Amino acid sequence: MNARRRNQCHHADRMPSRRQVLGLAAAGGAAWILQGCAHKDRVCADNRITRPNTMRPNILILHADQMRFDALGCNGNRHARTPNLDALAAEGTVFTRHFAANPVCTPSRATLFSGLYVPGHGIWRNGIPLPRRDDYGPAALRNWPMPGHMELTKTPVLMPDLFAAAGYDTLSLGKLHFTPFRAPREYGFGECTRLMYDGALSDWHGPYYGFRHVEMTCGHGEEPCRGGHYADWLRANHPDVYARANSTKPPEAYPLPGRKNIWASPVPADLHNSIWLADRFADYLTKRKAEAPPFFAFVGFPDPHHAFAPSFDLVEQFANAEVPEPADPEGEAWPEPEERQRLASHCLRSLTPEQRRVYIRYTYAMVHNIDRAVGRIVAALKASNCWDNTIIVFTSDHGDFLCDHALLLKAQFGSRSLLHVPFVLRAPGAGLPARTATPMSNCDVLPTLAALAGLHAPGDIHGCDIVPIVRDRRDHVALAHCYTGEAARNNCTIHDARYRLTCYPATGRIELYDQQQDPGEVCNLAGTRAVADVQEHLRRLLVERTFSLSNPTLGRLAQW
Structure with a gap:
């Protein structure tokens, strides 16, 4: 079997078209799933999809934002304080080579929810809304004609569309980032910060991209305290904390001189939005009736x-915590000098090692509070008798340099610091091992969860059901595509079971790292004789797969 054939998925069982699923989701119907359907002259009578709703598992995705793979204890970090996530991992499967399809929020999340790589869904940077003809925000707030790319572009089937069409109740709490935060308020997008700050979205709870009910947070740091449903709750129930969170910070609030992106939040940990999200989900479970349909829920931290900006009481707990040393701490191995100049605002070379550790400690404090929230969610699932019948995913959209290569934050690179993210899957009865090094993309999540629930994923997505791939020990690869608007900086990445290869097509530059022997990616092997065959094989496979995925659709304003 040739490499291309071996690394592609077989989608013969996938049945509904985009139009079928979206139409049924909007109507709340599930006839094609309960009765079987014809697709391309083929009739399916798969017993997996004829189970009544009461027998289907609930699906819960717990999703952190900008969390690196090594943030968790279950992923080998002895400094992490994540006992609840570690316990969840102990009951499921840890995917040690799970990769995001893009190192920034909206493109990666579009891949997670659609099962399409970036060249397929077209969301190449933040600031581009996922195409949707109707439920992208409250209709009463739209004061503009629908843009052409929303009206004429094929609407991708998202996970909530698929599960809603199968009769699931669909719920989202927290951050989604399907539409631009900074868009003009006239667009009426459901995640517009201006509308949230003004309270215009306070009484709106969907529908939104297939979700029946949404409760939104707004931005990051202390932005969630300024607008959105969490801010509404905080203002109504804890007005003193709300006032402190929205007051001007004195200079001494910032622990690192000249750095205005790090401080201790005056919001205590138990009132933080991470805990609020857990409590909102627990409240949802409490109010569910015994005969309620299964749920597909997304909790976006x-x-x-x-x-x-972790809570002040957690900052105190992590004040002297030991943290791991970053890879390539002075940025001597990567990136290229020209790229480093472009990343001047990300550079940490002016900070001492101890000052850099403050960034890591503050990050670990935020991760710890997410872990506390996960503990509450697990307790609520058990108290509501939903635990045994709920498939749970914990993951993130991308990572953070977090002092690796003397850098902070993120950028459009194939770096392991940015693309390697946690993926824990608790799927009772799936027959998966406790840990697997099979490469997986967040592109594979939709078809995997659909199969575990006994549903058929759309037939034209790029992702694969990862469960049989892991069980059968088949080869698999994970791709990433980074676009910048400048041809010389665009790059594409492929991960196999051991290596990461990144190509810059316009310049011919190649990066090849042995991630088993060099997890910090400090020795670029591209061009060396010892791995010449590996380099050529991965390069050819990356080119073939990228060409097969490309499907430009955005930007059309009219029929002609």
């Missing part, structure tokens, strides 16, 4: 995305 805004942390540990910058700004670095």
